[in-house]
Amino acid sequence: MWAISQAPFRGTFCVPDLESGALRLYVGNLNFDTTEDTLRDAFAAHGTVEEVAIITDRDTGRPRGFAFVTMANEDDGRNAIEKLGGTELDGRTLNVNQARERQSGGPRRDRY
Numbered sequence: 001m002w003a004i005s006q007a008p009f010r011g012t013f014c015v016p017d018l019e020s021g022a023l024r025l026y027v028g029n030l031n032f033d034t035t036e037d038t039l040r041d042a043f044a045a046h047g048t049v050e051e052v053a054i055i056t057d058r059d060t061g062r063p064r065g066f067a068f069v070t071m072a073n074e075d076d077g078r079n080a081i082e083k084l085g086g087t088e089l090d091g092r093t094l095n096v097n098q099a100r101e102r103q104s105g106g107p108r109r110d111r112y
Helices: 036-044 074-084
Strands: 002-007 011-016 023-028 049-056 063-071 095-098
Touching (some): 023 074, 036 049, 036 063, 074 095
Antiparallel strands (some): 023 063, 023 095, 049 063
């Protein structure tokens, strides 16, 4: 399902295995109290969900307000984008799009 890639200067990260036909979706504008189960239930109504990952801050562990949902196939993914984009979940209007691969943006500067 997922393949591990080595990105220059960034370490390892997961990218979708294109042979499986799964479609990874970006879900933005999440309420900080939204759980993986709530998100899974919302997307499962529109197809088979393979994985849900709510992204958290590495320092505080708090949610960052977005997640990635992997749908079993492209049809399920496109259906979820169409049906859930612009709808409300936990008091917030969802932004749902096909996830894009992370662009390398050069070295990160220290925040300290």
